[in-house]
Structure formats: C-alpha cells, structure tokens
Amino acid sequence: MKSQGTEPRRTLTLRDVSEASGVSEMTVSRVLRNRGDVSGTTRARVLEAARTLGYVPNKIAGALASQRVNLVGVIIPSLSNMVFPEVMTGISEVLDNTDLQPVVGVTNYSPAREEAVLYEMLSWRPSGVILAGLEHTAAARAMLAQAGIPIVEIMDIDGQPIDNAVGISHRRAGRQMAEAIVASGYRKIAFLGTQMPDDYRARKRLDGFEEALKRAGLALVDREFYSGGSALLKGREMTHALLARNPDVDFLYYSNDMIGAGGLLYCLDKGIDVPGKVGLAGFNGVELLDGLPRKLATMDACRLEIGRRAAQIIAGHNAAPDIGSEVVELFPTLQPGDTIRHF
Amino acid sequence: MKSQGTEPRRTLTLRDVSEASGVSEMTVSRVLRNRGDVSGTTRARVLEAARTLGYVPNKIAGALASQRVNLVGVIIPSLSNMVFPEVMTGISEVLDNTDLQPVVGVTNYSPAREEAVLYEMLSWRPSGVILAGLEHTAAARAMLAQAGIPIVEIMDIDGQPIDNAVGISHRRAGRQMAEAIVASGYRKIAFLGTQMPDDYRARKRLDGFEEALKRAGLALVDREFYSGGSALLKGREMTHALLARNPDVDFLYYSNDMIGAGGLLYCLDKGIDVPGKVGLAGFNGVELLDGLPRKLATMDACRLEIGRRAAQIIAGHNAAPDIGSEVVELFPTLQPGDTIRHF
DNA sequence: GCAGCTGCTGTTAGCGGTAACATAGCTGTT
C-alpha cells in the first residue's frame, strides 16, 4: 500500500536490478526472459538481485518494445449461467500450456457493450480474440476484420464467421430434439424460454425446433418467455402458467436446463406423471442436472471442447502465424434422461 | 484476419490519423482522450479521420507514456460456483461509472496459482487489486505490500489485511448458525462440506460453528467431506451416507447451499420429515434456492455488496490517492427458510 | 500600444523495456 515501512520507494525498473547485480539492463532482461545465452554465474546473480529487490517486470514497456502481447481476449455474454465458465475452463486448459493468457470481458448479451469491450481489448493489442456468437455490430465486425490477429467466434456455426469459428449448429440441435420428441409420440408441444432479443443461439434452436415440428405436420401449441430472476424459480412459474393455460399439453421444451430443472421440480411437486403425461427437455447438459431426482432430457453443448478448440486455434496461429481460417463443427449428443418416454 | 481485402496494412498509429487529418499527433491524442482544449472544427476532422481509418488507440504505448493504467486486477478462486460471479457484478456495477476496468484472474483455490496470477497482473501495473481472502503465500503478500497501489482483500475479515478489506466474519457466521440451530432444539448435529485444505473461509465457518456448539455443551455428531463433481449430486450422496451411518442425527449443516440443496432434495425424495425429523442449513444465499420445493435455511454472504464496496475503495483511491486503509465489515443475515423448525 | 490573458496547436523528451547489431574474450585450427 501507500506508505509501507521503509522509504517512499518508486517502483523498480530493470536499471535497479542491473545496478544491484553489476551487469547491463539488457543482460538482466535476457535472464528474466530466459532468452539468449547468459552464463550460469551471471544468471544466478541477476535472479538473486531481482528476487531480493522484489522486482516485477513491466510488461507494458516490454510489450511496446517487442510488439508482442501474450494476452488473448475472451468476450462472453455472461458469467452467471454455468455455460461460459465451462468454456473458460477449456480455454485455460489449453492456454496453460502456452505463454498465452486469457483476459475475460462480459457483455451481458448487449451488442453495444460487446463493441465497447472489444474496442477496449483491441486497444491492448492482444494476440487473438475469442468471442461468442456470429452476430456483432457492424463496427465490431470491422474492428475484428482489421485487427490483424486471429479471431475465433465460438458456440455457433449457423452463419458467416469473420475468421475462425468453433461451435455447434443450434438450428440442427433444435431440429434433432424436435424429431426425438415427435418420435416418442408427443404431439402437443410447447416451448418455454428466455426472452431473446439478443440470445441468437436460443432463437436458432427454437427456429430449428419449429421447422422440424412443421415437417412432422405439427406446430407449437403454446410458448412462454421470461427474463431475469432465478431461472429455477422462473421455470416453475412458467410451467405452472403454461399448464394452467393448456392442460392437454404433453411436452415442454425449455430453452435451457436451468428453467427445465425448475419445470421438472414443479411437475414432481404436483405429482404430474413425467414422462408419461408430460415429457420435458432442456438444453446444455449442465452438471447440475445430475443431482435432480430425475434426469432431465437435454443436449450437451460441447462447451468444454469448444473452449479447447478455440484456444488451440489461437495458440496455433501464435506459433505459426500463416495458418488459414477454419470452421470447426462439433456435434452435440442427445441425452434422453428420464423425461422423454421410450417405446 | 490475416489477409483482408485491400493491402498488407500494418496496424494504424496516431501518425496515420494525424496525417489523414492534417494536424499534429499531439492534437489527435488530445481529441481522442477528450483532454485539453481543441477547437470544434479540428475535433470533428480528427474524429472523422479516426473513424474512417478504423483507428484503435494503442493503450500499451499510452499507459507507458502516462504511467497510468485503467485496469483493476480481480483475483478469485473460481467462477463456477455462483458466488464470485455475483461479486464481479458488484464490482462492475461500480467501476462502470469510472474509467476503470476489471480484469479477472482465477486461482482454483491454489495459493501457488494465486501467486502466479498476481505476479502476471502486477506486471501490467494495474491501478488496484481486489483479491479473495486474507491468506496468501509470503511472496504474494510481499508483492502486494510493495506494489504501491490500493489492495482490497474481500470476503473475509477474520485476520490481518495487507491494506484494505471488505467482507464478513465467517467465524461469526458459523457461530450464529449454530446458535440458531441449537435454539431450535436440535441436538444431534452433523456437518457436510467441501474438503477444504485451501478454502479458509469454509474452515472458519466450521470453526465458529463448532465453537458455538461447544459453548452449548454439544459437539458435532459426524462430518463428511467431498471434493469435485456436481455439488448437487454430492449433496445427495453425502447426505445418504451420513444418514445411513447416523440414523439419529437431527440436523445437517452444509458448507454451501449447493450441497445443501442436494441434501434437501434427497430428504424430500426419501420422505424424511424436514424440518421435523431433520433440519437443514447451508451457506451463501444463492438465488438458485428460490426455485427449490422448500426454502433451505442459509445465510447470505453479502456478495454483491462486497463487490461494490471493494470497487468503491479502489475507485476512491484512484480519484484521491492519499486516503488511508480501511476494513469494512458486513453482516450477513440468517434466512431461516423452511428447513429449521420454529417453536 | 502593449502587457497579460485565453485558446489552440506544435515540439521535445522521455516512459521501461527489447530487437538488432556490435564487441570482447576465448577456443580450436591450420
């Protein structure tokens, strides 16, 4: 803090270490970065001096001089819904084996905020950017395209990526789920989800879902949206409202597992026969579901793997700058759980 | 990306904007930072040029020249347990009204990793650091003390802070919960929690809890620990194991709400009378609980407020550097819910 | 008419490192 024990002490520089160890600043720099040949004795003396002084290198100066920044910007909509932390885990896992470091920015599903966060990040000249989704403001797209660094758009591949992309087809995922539901004999199907002006992926799932229903000669019986609040509680409330409105509904498709879990708990509370009278399904494959009394049908979104692959792309470009762009499609698997009836 | 439309284009600098708009680099710099007087016409010309070129300032150079970095390092143990995202929300909420920006680092409850993350962060010379807990490696403490920037240790105040601290007394929280439980007539009390070599706060809660039991002439009947995996599921499993071992236990105190929720679901599944035969309590006050069939007793940890106050301290020091250190103690409230019986 | 503003713009000298090149001392070779 401010006025520590000894003196007013300004912050240390290479020069301080250089003077303390009797070699040039350059040599100190080399030792501290393990770059170039330095004799064992000198290295030891320098390290000793740096340690006792408590020198912490100034990466700002280093980055400016070397034109190299070991940071990777990661821009995600939210931290509080279990899905992005897992993506982060995948990213960290891979970057931990490189000299790159993730830096997180959060947009709260606001495109304007995404643009602002991106601008801020690019102004630190990172080695790459990973960001969620394919939909961005025009300005954001322009910045990304101009940045001259590898960009990976994650989660979604239904659209035109700027550079690289890693994700799943949410449209297809929605379709698959609808097909499975219809195949199990459910006919009166309803949707419950987030209000999604800016959750494009939830919208794409719904689009795919409805498309497959249509192809089967069906249509959604009803739909219910929410925003904000405890997802579990909202799931209960929405389920209650929807079933009250449509007592004959036989399947509830939720846009995410959390509200699905709320719905499941509600049905169990009310003694509703699941999956006999009503079937349920969510989306994401969150770990939370493992602890529920019954396993909710879901599709995992390959979150960990998405994080890993995205990081690998950035790391790859960092090691060998002239690789081309790529699009990696992952395929989620349907986990039927205990809430879709089997024949 | 790499080879976009037009030319090989190196990244733009102030000079490019300066040439495009016919004024000096300094004037461009002033316009872009809204610093100093610039005529309206010039300002407009510069902004126009910057916009059409797609110029993004280089904060690395700016920070080096001005010796000012608008970043605040935030170091937390984990993103995946609902508690830290909420702290982050509080921090962002406050910093959004300043020119400061949070940068997150995650330690996974490892002191060595915390030290590494801290070193990395300090090497970017942030304007302040917020980090969880009062326990750090000796080297980390030394770095923090030397950094010459405001430090805020959050979550916990049972110990000696390096500079500022904002948090609650976990020891007291544990004590309070024990007192409430004993007051409700429970006598055969067990603890279920995380294995906590490095979760000092969970340990302090348990310490306080046992201390209060002892004062009431009681002791823990049994205890059960876990690590890793789905907390909800673990809660079920541990509860099962513990109740099998001790059929006469009448209260289960969980180290966090998530495993508590698992325990609650288990008890409801098994038809165990809650809170008649067995009472339950957790810790944290997570939103998730609102959706459960019955409300788990808990104590909120003031997470949002902790984030806010910590950010305010940093912002305050940033505005007026000569403020002294402070310790802010917050007081969690006990939420009895439906899982402690009332007289 | 001129000192003394005020308002706008330019110049200079770094910030703390690192790339690239230069240099000094040693080998081992022929």
Added chain:
DNA sequence: AACAGCTATGTTACCGCTAACAGCAGCTGC
C-alpha cells in the same frame, strides 16, 4: 600467429504514445 567461430555481454535505436512546456494568434483592459 592469424583467423574463423563461438559464447557472453554491451550499445543503440526505437516501440507509440503523452507530460510538460513553448509558441502564436486574437482579445481585453487601461
């Protein structure tokens, strides 16, 4: 002995921006 070929270290010139100060109009006031 002379020289290439090391290895270990030092020197120089920036990286892109901003603080601090300098300059120069055009006014104001007396």
